[in-house]
Amino acid sequence: MDLRFTPEESAFRAEVRSFFRTEIPAEIRAKVSEGRPLARADYVTSQRILNARGWAVPHWPREWGGQDWDPIRRYIFMEELMQAAVPLPQQFNCFMLGPVIAAFGSEAQKERFLGRAANLDDWWCQGFSEPGAGSDLASLKTRARRDGDQYVVDGQKTWTTLGQHADWIFCLVRTDPEAKKQRGISFLLINMTSPGVSLRPIITIDGRHEVNEVFFDSVRVPAENLVGEENRGWDYAKFLLANERTGIARIGLTKERIARIKRLAREVPAGAGTMWDEADFRARVASLEIELKALEITQMRVVAAQAKRDAARPDPASSILKIKGSELQQAATELLLELAGPLGLPAPRGGLPNDPEALSWESFAAPTYLNARKVTIYGGSNEIQRNVIAKAILGL
Structure with a gap:
């Protein structure tokens, strides 16, 4: 297959390559290249530099901070970013939650969450896996029971990456325990400071604290934090995971x-x-x-x-x-x-x-x-x- 690019695409490559190597602090890029741990401030600094240029979330719709680039430019951008050892824009904000809210969220959710996610004013983490629901994600048991204008959430999530930094967590929860397991799941946004949310670190084989367990004990979540329709969360999760896999x-x-x-x-x-x-x-x-x-x-x-x-x-x-x-x-x-x-x-x-x-x-x-x-x-x-x-x- 011909991997050559048009003159315009080549000029775009040169532009982003120069930006990454001159605007992102060299000490942050050196940490990435050498596998050194990044502090929360390193992620925030890098992403806000990108966001000021309009490049934190170029794949989002233009009205929410995106660039309306075609797939080729998006590919060039990500390839050059990684080759320059620039920290990826926070994955959970930019490549997982953001596209889901942009595609399926309410207008109020878009207004409330998207800009803050792009600028890393809010740090998001992912609440999908559970002790008994990893590869078989649809077996999850964390339950959200509707109580008036709120959901009451009980359960546990695990392998929650960088949850120690997070302000919010997007969760798959079971809202209809009687339905077929893929059909009774909803997609819920939960503030990590809510009463009943607790976090316990997991130290991984490399000796670092990167992942966590998160527990929900009768956590009350406003019903307005439901993304899309109740019991349609599996559809949104598949959309999210396909985006994640491309980046992987x-x-x-x-x-x-x-x-x-x-x-x-x-x-x-x-x-x-x-x-x-x-x-x-x-x-x-x-x-x-x-x-x-x-x-x-x-x-x-x-x-x-x-x-x-x-x-x-x-x-x-x-x-x-x-x-x-x-x-x-x-x-x-x-x-x-x-x-x-x-x-x-x-x-x-x-x-x-x-x-x-x-x-x-x-x-x-x-x-x-x-x-x-x-x-x-x-x-x-x-x-x-x-x-x-x-x-x-x-x-x-």
Whole structure:
């Protein structure tokens, strides 16, 4: 497939590339590139710089801060952003909740939430998974009972990413326990400061606090915080997850990591030379690049098809991007860990020291590798994505 761009598209690429490398603080981009943990302030600073330029949510409708770019420009923007190691605009605000509210929310919800989400004035987290409802999300048991002009919510969510920073959580809740499990679910917006909401951290295998458990104990939520229609939440969740899966491919991120691998390999000693002198290592890097180019071609096919599809019915080929993209992300972190060698041993119990800035890049190779194990699971596990492909694409 021809991956060449028009002169206008190439000029756009040069514009965004220059902006990312000159306007986003270099110290924030270095943290992203090296796998160092980002503070809440780093995310906020970066996103507000983008939002001031009108680039935090370019894929949203123009009336709510979007740019009305065609799919090619959206693709170029995201690829250059990741290759420049700029923090992604907050995923839950910009790529999950925002498009759902823009497509299915009331006018009051759009006015209230979208601008604040784009500027990260409100930080959102996702309340989908539960202890007994991960890959089989429709088995969720968190219940919302209608009581006048409120819902009363009881239950538990888990693996709530960056919930410790969140002001709000968007939740799938069961509003009709008698209906078929996909048909009795609603999409509810809940303030994290509501009485009865509590959060407990989960320390992950990389020693960091990234995910959480969230508990709801008779939490009262205004009925006006219901998105769309009651018991239609599964439809909105499928719309959200398809958008999430397309982003999970993260081709630009893997390109940035490959470039870094090549640079570091020329510096890391091995035998009488460097790791880059090792033919086997170079062959593995080349194999990763070839697979990434094939995925990029698939991504471009999906992008080209987007302009012809109903936006409310995302391309099921996003599942292909999710599967292969996540596998290649993991492969890149494995090569980085190999480069780190013994200096990349996992962090001691309790995580990294309080002053991570003093540590070399090798110290973050193992946490990055371990953290990347999740990408074949979240957003719908790769096993589930193969089922989606079998049904929606192959017709099995």
